[in-house]
Amino acid sequence: MLEFQTNSVKNIIMPKQLRETLVPPLDKIMSIVVNTNSRSTNIVDFADSMLWVSPRVKHLVCRSGFSAFVLQLTHKELLPGIPDDLCRFCTSHPSRCWRHSVMTYTLNHSCDETKKKVQSYIRANLRKAGRNDVD
Numbered sequence: 001m002l003e004f005q006t007n008s009v010k011n012i013i014m015p016k017q018l019r020e021t022l023v024p025p026l027d028k029i030m031s032i033v034v035n036t037n038s039r040s041t042n043i044v045d046f047a048d049s050m051l052w053v054s055p056r057v058k059h060l061v062c063r064s065g066f067s068a069f070v071l072q073l074t075h076k077e078l079l080p081g082i083p084d085d086l087c088r089f090c091t092s093h094p095s096r097c098w099r100h101s102v103m104t105y106t107l108n109h110s111c112d113e114t115k116k117k118v119q120s121y122i123r124a125n126l127r128k129a130g131r132n133d134v135d
């Protein structure tokens with residue numbers, strides 16, 4: 001498990017340009033918890049970054065004094081039948097991104113609006129990788 005304490009979640013967001021050349025650093029981390037005192041956290045950017053950093057994470061939490069976000073995922077390695085070239089997110093390095101292994105997910109946020117945004121982010125991303133079987 002990895003736990004962060006930060007003034008702003010922006011501090012731990014991975015720039016997209018960097019992701020193209022780097023390999024996800026925390027392949028074996030199962031749980032990431034972030035505690036922040038920031039009021040304005042972009043949860044979609046946060047989830048996007050953390051799922052890149054740790055593609056097999058099962059438990060992703062972002063807590064502040066004002067809100068709480070929890071994303072739980074189950075994965076299955078090497079799902080058959082997903083052609084690699086369908087996924088434009090992991091063409092540059094050998095490990096497969098989270099979009100290939102997620103089987104189920106549940107998410108919770110104290111704000112319904114944010115919850116919906118994260119949900120549509122996850123759905124859209126899975127569809128982009130040819131996954132229409134997850135909900």
Ligand SMILES: [Zn+2]
Nearest residue numbers: 087089090097
């Ligand atoms: Zn991928």
